Amino acid sequence: MKTAEGVSAFTSTAGQERFDTAYRAALARLLPGGTDPIRVTTGYGEAVAYRGGAATGTPVVLLPGAGGNALTWYHYAERLGRRHPVIALDPIGEPGAARQTRPLSTERDVVTCLDETLDGLGLDGAHLVGMSYGGWAALRYDQEFPGRTASLTLLDPGGFGAIGARFWIWLLAGGLAGLSPAPVRRRLAGLVRNATLRDDELMSLFPLTMKFRRRLPVPSPFSDADLAAVSVPTLVLLGERSALYPAAAVARRLRTAMPAARVELVPGASHDLPVHSPELVADRIEAFLV
Numbered sequence: 001m002k003t004a005e006g007v008s009a010f011t012s013t014a015g016q017e018r019f020d021t022a023y024r025a026a027l028a029r030l031l032p033g034g035t036d037p038i039r040v041t042t043g044y045g046e047a048v049a050y051r052g053g054a055a056t057g058t059p060v061v062l063l064p065g066a067g068g069n070a071l072t073w074y075h076y077a078e079r080l081g082r083r084h085p086v087i088a089l090d091p092i093g094e095p096g097a098a099r100q101t102r103p104l105s106t107e108r109d110v111v112t113c114l115d116e117t118l119d120g121l122g123l124d125g126a127h128l129v130g131m132s133y134g135g136w137a138a139l140r141y142d143q144e145f146p147g148r149t150a151s152l153t154l155l156d157p158g159g160f161g162a163i164g165a166r167f168w169i170w171l172l173a174g175g176l177a178g179l180s181p182a183p184v185r186r187r188l189a190g191l192v193r194n195a196t197l198r199d200d201e202l203m204s205l206f207p208l209t210m211k212f213r214r215r216l217p218v219p220s221p222f223s224d225a226d227l228a229a230v231s232v233p234t235l236v237l238l239g240e241r242s243a244l245y246p247a248a249a250v251a252r253r254l255r256t257a258m259p260a261a262r263v264e265l266v267p268g269a270s271h272d273l274p275v276h277s278p279e280l281v282a283d284r285i286e287a288f289l290v
Contacts, residue, residue: 068132
């Protein structure tokens with residue numbers, strides 16, 4: 001399966017087809033709107049969205065982390081949809097139903113692609129909720145396109161320092177554990193501090209995504225000036241034991257640079273925060289969006 005240089009894609013047609021079959025089945029079973037994909041053409045390829053929830057109100061757009069897709073929000077979509085339209089995205093460049101045709105080489109490319117996706121969905125002034133890479137993209141988007149978001153919710157977002165060895169070890173340990181038989185995988189979840197390993201629905205797709213080659217830029221750190229420029233209501237939830245950065249220090253910095261933001265450390269959580277504490281996270285998001 002030949003793809004253009006710098007474009008994220010599966011390494012083989014067979015690998016993509018196996019993933020697509022399993023992914024469609026999981027979407028239909030778990031995600032509101034999962035059987036009715038909305039395809040959006042951008043200058044970088046085709047993004048895909050799944051809409052559920054309330055018929056009216058300000059939409060909530062859900063952005064997954066690196067290597068994720070719309071299904072990563074299946075714990076949240078129905079609950080957040082009680083009061084808001086909810087749109088879960090398969091962003092271009094990630095392993096989902098989206099298809100990339102042009103490289104996303106720079107951070108500007110990433111947020112421009114997101115802007116074209118939101119514009120194609122007819123959204124202006126939506127609430128953006130992003131985890132990890134998606135949280136970084138949401139915050140960077142607000143800076144590049146001010147006035148186009150109603151609020152930001154960031155779950156252990158990237159962009160708060162260089163990615164160090166601790167994170168790569170956490171990621172590698174989780175990846176190796178993820179290839180273990182299910183009973184072993186679940187037991188290892190606590191040891192490697194990654195609750196995603198206990199989620200059989202998400203982990204069923206993990207081996208299939210190993211055939212996907214992701215080609216997206218690494219997030220650059222936000223400056224204090226970047227953070228001070230954010231003018232929309234912002235909620236930031238950090239895993240107390242995040243593998244991405246010293247969470248307590250990041251929380252102190254955010255409270256200084258963004259005094260109007262709501263910042264909270266979630267006890268016991270690492271970078272697995274959205275899966276580790278779904279009820280708490282959903283509670284905080286619901287209260288924030290009221």
